[in-house]
Amino acid sequence: GESVGLHLPTLSVQEGDNSIINCAYSNSASDYFIWYKQESGKGPQFIIDIRSNMDKRQGQRVTVLLNKTVKHLSLQIAATQPGDSAVYFCAENPNFGNEKLTFGTGTRLTIIP
Amino acid sequence: GAVVSQHPSWVICKSGTSVKIECRSLDFQATTMFWYRQFPKQSLMLMATSNEGSKATYEQGVEKDKFLINHASLTLSTLTVTSAHPEDSSFYICSARDSAGPDTQYFGPGTRLTVL
Numbered sequence: 159g160e161s162v163g164l165h166l167p168t169l170s171v172q173e174g175d176n177s178i179i180n181c182a183y184s185n186s187a188s189d190y191f192i193w194y195k196q197e198s199g200k201g202p203q204f205i206i207d208i209r210s211n212m213d214k215r216q217g218q219r220v221t222v223l224l225n226k227t228v229k230h231l232s233l234q235i236a237a238t239q240p241g242d243s244a245v246y247f248c249a250e251n252p253n254f255g256n257e258k259l260t261f262g263t264g265t266r267l268t269i270i271p
Numbered sequence: 272g273a274v275v276s277q278h279p280s281w282v283i284c285k286s287g288t289s290v291k292i293e294c295r296s297l298d299f300q301a302t303t304m305f306w307y308r309q310f311p312k313q314s315l316m317l318m319a320t321s322n323e324g325s326k327a328t329y330e331q332g333v334e335k336d337k338f339l340i341n342h343a344s345l346t347l348s349t350l351t352v353t354s355a356h357p358e359d360s361s362f363y364i365c366s367a368r369d370s371a372g373p374d375t376q377y378f379g380p381g382t383r384l385t386v387l
Contacts, residue, residue, distance in 0.1 A: 190374055201364045201378035202315070204273075247314060251374060258305065259376060261314045 170268045171238050179265045181231040181248035190251040192259070193222060193233045197244045205233070205246075235267075243269045274298055275367050277379035284355055285387055291351045292382045294365030300345035301367035305376060306338070309362045321348040345370065355386040 171177040183191070189210035194202035208215045208222045208231075215222050221234040231248050245266050249259040274297040284290050294304055302323050307315040319340055320328040327340035339351040348367075352359055362383055366376040 192375060194378070199362075199381070199383070201275075201277075201381045202366075204375055204377060207373075207375055258317050258320060263314050 167263070168266045168268070170270055172270050173240060174237055177235045177238050177242070177267060179233045179235075179246050179248075179267065181233075181262050183229050183231060183248075183250050185250060185252055185260070186229065188250040188252050191222070191224060191231050192249045192251070193220075193231075194247045194249060195242075195244045196247065196264075202247060238267075238269050240269050240271060243267060273369060273375075273377040275365065275377050275379040277365055277382050279382060280380060281383040281385075283385045283387065286356055287354055289351055289353045290355055290384060291349055292363055292365075292384075294348045294350070294367065294379050296346045296367040296369075296377075299367075299369040300371065301348075302345065302370040303368045304342060304348040305366045305368075306340060306348075306350050307364045307366065309364060309381075311362075315364065318350075323348075352384065355384070357386045360384055360386045 192207040193205040195205050196202045206215060206217045206220050206222045208224050210226060213224055219236045223232045235242055245264045247264045248262045251259055276295045276297055278293045282290055304321040306318045308318050309315050317330050318333045318338060321340045321342040323342045323345055329335045337353055339353060342348040362381050364378055364381040366378045368376050
């Protein structure tokens, strides 16, 4: 079956350094991808998204890279801050419209002061 | 913009009672809302897709008679856990998709249900 998975379940990064969170997907028909941040006891918070016709998209301190050849998605967070500590999920949408999202297992990012 | 609220944020109930959780899109209209369930240290599991004015679409293995979903308006969907049991204790999260915007789903803050 189709799946969305993350390479690393946990990641610790020194404050101020850059972090990279990776995600592999297997559904070649997916054309929309989203990164969410979830803090303890809260709902997921939208970070950034990217469509399959793009390779890179930048936001404030975050960059998402999409490599369709190897079905790989990554989230880069620049100059990490303590508030970046959370669980990060990638999600894919097989088609535009009302399709459900398929979530990855999540990566816990811990920023070390 | 794109704010989704849930009420209540937490609830404790006795086994056998029913609990209603509300999900509201505060600043946009949502033809489609989604209900998820999340166990500790796990990812989100989609339970059902809630469509305004029509029946919800449930994921395989989710009992529609136990988890009643009503999407009566473009800004409100409700999830009722009927005859709750301790195994229903979980974190329930809704999301909403802006009918006039991109395909992004925006999530509510979640509702922690504890069934005694």
